[in-house]
Amino acid sequence: MAAMFDHLLHNYEEAAAIALLSIGFCMLLFDRNLLKKVIGLDIMDSGVFLLLADRGFIAGGKAPIMAEAAAEAGRYVNPIPAGLVLTGIVVSVSVSALMLALTVRVYQTYRTLDVDHLYMLMSHRRKGGRA
Amino acid sequence: MSIVQSFPLFSIVLGLLCAIGCFVVPKQWGRRMTLLLLLASCVMQGWVLRFCYVNQTSYAYMMGHYPAPWGNEIMAGLLEPGMGLLFSVVMLLSVIGGGRHIGHDVADGKQHLYWVTVDLTLVSLLAMCYTNDIFTGYVFIEICTIASCGLLAVREGGRSLIASVRYMVFALIGSSLFLIGVVFTYAITGQLLFPQLRQAVAALWAAGTYRFAMTVAIGLMTAGLAVKSGCFPFHGWLPDAHSQATTASSCILSGVIVKGYAVLLIKIIYRAIGAEVFMASGAQHVLLLLGIGGMVACSIDAIFAKRLKVMIAFSSAAQIGYIFMGIGMGTAAGLTAAVLQIVNHAVTKPMLFLSGSQLSDASHGRMDFPSLRGAGHRNVPAGILFTIGAVSMVGVPLLAGFIPKLYFAREAFALGWQRWPVLLALAVSTVLNVLYFLYTAVLIWLPQEADCRFTAVKPHWDEFLPGFVLAGLNVAMGIHPGPLVALIDKAVALLGR
Numbered sequence A: 001m002a003a004m005f006d007h008l009l010h011n012y013e014e015a016a017a018i019a020l021l022s023i024g025f026c027m028l029l030f031d032r033n034l035l036k037k038v039i040g041l042d043i044m045d046s047g048v049f050l051l052l053a054d055r056g057f058i059a060g061g062k063a064p065i066m067a068e069a070a071a072e073a074g075r076y077v078n079p080i081p082a083g084l085v086l087t088g089i090v091v092s093v094s095v096s097a098l099m100l101a102l103t104v105r106v107y108q109t110y111r112t113l114d115v116d117h118l119y120m121l122m123s124h125r126r127k128g129g130r131a
Numbered sequence B: 001m002s003i004v005q006s007f008p009l010f011s012i013v014l015g016l017l018c019a020i021g022c023f024v025v026p027k028q029w030g031r032r033m034t035l036l037l038l039l040a041s042c043v044m045q046g047w048v049l050r051f052c053y054v055n056q057t058s059y060a061y062m063m064g065h066y067p068a069p070w071g072n073e074i075m076a077g078l079l080e081p082g083m084g085l086l087f088s089v090v091m092l093l094s095v096i097g098g099g100r101h102i103g104h105d106v107a108d109g110k111q112h113l114y115w116v117t118v119d120l121t122l123v124s125l126l127a128m129c130y131t132n133d134i135f136t137g138y139v140f141i142e143i144c145t146i147a148s149c150g151l152l153a154v155r156e157g158g159r160s161l162i163a164s165v166r167y168m169v170f171a172l173i174g175s176s177l178f179l180i181g182v183v184f185t186y187a188i189t190g191q192l193l194f195p196q197l198r199q200a201v202a203a204l205w206a207a208g209t210y211r212f213a214m215t216v217a218i219g220l221m222t223a224g225l226a227v228k229s230g231c232f233p234f235h236g237w238l239p240d241a242h243s244q245a246t247t248a249s250s251c252i253l254s255g256v257i258v259k260g261y262a263v264l265l266i267k268i269i270y271r272a273i274g275a276e277v278f279m280a281s282g283a284q285h286v287l288l289l290l291g292i293g294g295m296v297a298c299s300i301d302a303i304f305a306k307r308l309k310v311m312i313a314f315s316s317a318a319q320i321g322y323i324f325m326g327i328g329m330g331t332a333a334g335l336t337a338a339v340l341q342i343v344n345h346a347v348t349k350p351m352l353f354l355s356g357s358q359l360s361d362a363s364h365g366r367m368d369f370p371s372l373r374g375a376g377h378r379n380v381p382a383g384i385l386f387t388i389g390a391v392s393m394v395g396v397p398l399l400a401g402f403i404p405k406l407y408f409a410r411e412a413f414a415l416g417w418q419r420w421p422v423l424l425a426l427a428v429s430t431v432l433n434v435l436y437f438l439y440t441a442v443l444i445w446l447p448q449e450a451d452c453r454f455t456a457v458k459p460h461w462d463e464f465l466p467g468f469v470l471a472g473l474n475v476a477m478g479i480h481p482g483p484l485v486a487l488i489d490k491a492v493a494l495l496g497r
Helices: A002-010 A012-030 A034-056 A070-075 A079-110 A115-126 B003-024 B027-055 B079-097 B099-105 B108-130 B134-153 B158-189 B194-207 B211-229 B238-244 B247-273 B275-281 B283-304 B308-329 B332-361 B380-394 B402-412 B419-443 B461-479 B482-495
Strands: B059-063 B072-076
Touching: A002 A012, A012 A034, A012 B158, A034 A079, A034 A115, A034 B158, A079 A115, A079 B134, A079 B158, A115 B158, B003 B027, B003 B059, B003 B072, B003 B079, B003 B108, B027 B079, B027 B108, B027 B482, B072 B079, B072 B108, B079 B099, B079 B108, B079 B247, B079 B332, B079 B461, B079 B482, B099 B108, B099 B247, B099 B461, B108 B134, B108 B247, B134 B158, B134 B247, B158 B194, B158 B211, B158 B238, B194 B211, B194 B247, B194 B275, B211 B247, B211 B275, B211 B283, B211 B308, B238 B247, B238 B308, B247 B275, B247 B308, B247 B332, B247 B482, B275 B283, B283 B308, B283 B419, B308 B332, B308 B402, B308 B419, B332 B380, B332 B402, B332 B461, B332 B482, B380 B419, B380 B461, B402 B419, B402 B461
Parallel strands: none
Antiparallel strands: B059 B072
16 A cells, blocks of 8 residues: 555656546536536546656756757657647647537527536427427 | 659648638638539549559658658558548538538528538548548547537537537547547557557567556547447437438538548557557457447337437447447458448448438428328439438348448358357348338338328439439449459558558
8 A cells, every 4th residue: 555655656747647537537427517528628638638748758858949969869858748738738729619619509599508408408309300 | 752642631731721711712612612622632532542552552651851750641551542532522422412401501601611610521531541640640530520510510400509519528538538548558659650659569569568558548549439430339429410410411420420430440450559469459359249239229229210310320320330340350351341331331321311301301391200201202313312222221232231241241250259249230230220221211102191281392403413423332332342342452451561
């Protein structure tokens, strides 16, 4: 138990990332409120980005701007995860924006953000034959 | 390097430029630009396919100035341009066939946005087909999600809005699982490009290190793409999304988009992870069982559907089960059958959605089965198209639907314990298909009741002509499947290299 706690403490970035991932995923999957689902998505994305950024981190490493001698290349942090995180943030913002826009339209139309209620409305309406 | 080798990149960049252009031009110009883009994409994918076929080769195309493993790449063999060509042709026919409904279902001020989403859908599908980088795959998965949600939500009316929300929730769960899998894979191997990733995974697996973590990563990526493809039991979003969209969107969502994710999964299995490691992880057994489950369970759902489009959508989920079953067989012949099923479903399902919508138009927009009685007499071309599609879905010889079933059955005899589950599922699924598709095909040709208030409608050539082109492709594939099967065999052989 103590060894596991030590291991978690030593890898605290990964532990935090997995915690964020789990919280976000559970919110996305189980929360009935549409807005909280969007928040869950963003929390989960933050966990993924933390995990990715951690993969490229080198203790004492510099920002990967190759202005100095090539001999120092080993002291730069890995720029690829940073690039992935930036790309991921752009994707995440776009998806969140779309989800929020949908959420606003749903609320304006149905005055509820409860997904169970929305699905129930749909199944009631489906009983009619119209397309 | 031949200029043809740049066509995959050109078609993706052209699609992006076209999407930007559609924002600023009037809606009619947006439509014309999109049709031209789809036509140009058909020509370019066809040309790349011919180049790869003549040279019997696949090639990696470096993007930018940095070579692998730092830079980005796209890869074209026979599968990639073949699927690109299929998707472009089906999208072109879908937007022509569903054009009148787009004008009716999409608000006047938003029609240019519809063409933007169509362009972005094409771009993302082509990028998923051609990418040689797993993170680029993720980015275009998300672009495809956004674009397909736009295709669905742009229809006027509350139900499409709820369907969009449901679709987005499932799609985001799928994307998230895939992204976590990608990050795990990168954390273990330090690679993103498929060839380097495959080498690293093979070396790790051979050394016996990180096997559990790699299995989890493979499982997450596979589950993510299965959710997005609407594979059983993650198909809850699919019937609403496919049935609530405007006709062209239904055709694209059902005929093309779900296949894009399946193609990416095939590429990841064979090009990035390596078939040997994937099989050793045991994930193919799960895919096989999910596929079999989908073929049966979704067909039962289709029988109990109360509306035509919902029935066709459930049938899509069942047909996707065939694709996953083929991938799960874990053999080259099983994969060939799965790709045949992708082609069969891509040419048949849009035909069913197009003709189904026209039959509904001939019934005052109603989709319930009692109202559709005799609809074939009110719109004869639509009735003929629906009958061809329904009979093909059942798996009657001389039509496309028979070919993949034949290849699945033939390959099943070469399997071990999977033989009888596969054969049984094929038999049960075919019987269930007969129950719901032949019932509907017979219903639309029954004589109209004496008090029927629906009258015959004048068929529009731009609606039924694309349907007849799809029917022609279907019959051609059914009568003379040899060249297509030979092409797919070669594509599968190139995938594993």
